[in-house]
Amino acid sequence: MFTGLSAFPLTPSDESGIDEQAYAQLVSRLAAAGVDSIGALGSTGNYAYLPREQRAKAAGIAVRAAAGTPVMVGIGALRTSQVLALAEDAQKAGAAAVLLAPMTYQPLTEDEVFGLYQDVTRELSVPLCVYDNPGTTHVHFTDELHGRIAELPNVAAIKIPPVPADPAAAKQRVEALRKLVPARVAIGVSGDWAAASGLSAGCDTWYSVVGGLFPTTALALARAARNGDADGARAQSERLEPLWELTRRYGGLRVMSAAAAHLGLASEPNLPLPLRGLPSDARRRLVAVLDGLELGTNA
DSSP: OOSEEEEOOOOOEETTEEOHHHHHHHHHHHHHHTOSEEEETSTTTTGGGSOHHHHHHHHHHHHHHHTTSOEEEEOOOSSHHHHHHHHHHHHHHTOSEEEEOOOOSSOOOHHHHHHHHHHHHTTOSSOEEEEOOHHHHOOOOOHHHHHHHHTSTTEEEEEEOOOOSSHHHHHHHHHHHHTTSOTTSEEEEOSGGGHHHHHHTTOSEEEESGGGTOHHHHHHHHHHHHTTOHHHHHHHHHHTHHHHHHHHHHOHHHHHHHHHHHTTSSOSOOSOTTOOOOOHHHHHHHHHHHHHHTOOTTO
16 A cells, blocks of 8 residues: 555544544545545644544544545554554554654654554554654654664555655665665655655655645646656646645645635634644635646545
8 A cells, every 4th residue: 555645634623623524525535536545644634633532533534434445544642552552543443554653742762763663563463654754753763763663563664754856866865765674665755845756766655745635636746756757747746836835834734724624625723723724825825826726626
């Protein structure tokens, strides 16, 4: 399941809980579009803000709404015992894989990060994807740490931060990591603006925020890159630069939250406090960008 486009939808929620109907609709749209996998409860899915019972409910909703499309469920939490409980819930819900970010309050040493993955993987019966996201976790993986973790049982994939825009530098980045991890471990790129570069440089997967709301558009870019059409993928990415600029400035979560509301796919508020939506000027800019790129409910 760790190839192609993995689409990460918003989990619409407010202080009363998850909007289950809207969430199921968002997931079912992805399955209908033909994405390769669905990433439930990633950063765009607000996993860190939801209590265990809501995360378990969201995992079940996602698996049912996906209708056979593989679902990877985020299980990150501050304590190992909490991660293990979330992993159990995800597996009971029917997750095809789990996604683990090393969440922190106290800074973690490399041995503590390794120990987390060691403790969790020995209890798993499904594959695990390592979530390398220093922007949210403040954990900076070295390639050597990735190599140690990748040798653990059930580790099947790594989700890396954006690669350089320069094709040669992007290829060098991916190849450097590949030398240190087993061939069975897939490498995927995040940061939507880096998708074309990452896939063309040899990444197996694009873990996509925009794909969680605009799967057809994201699939076209992913398939061009995976089929060796680097120029075509780059051109599609350049066309989407106005959207990438907004996500880099305000964060993909806030942009997708506002876009989902604008398209009638989620009500507002749809983010857990203290998170708030886009400011009014950015929202107007987003609407203009969506209209200009013709990104509607069928995109």
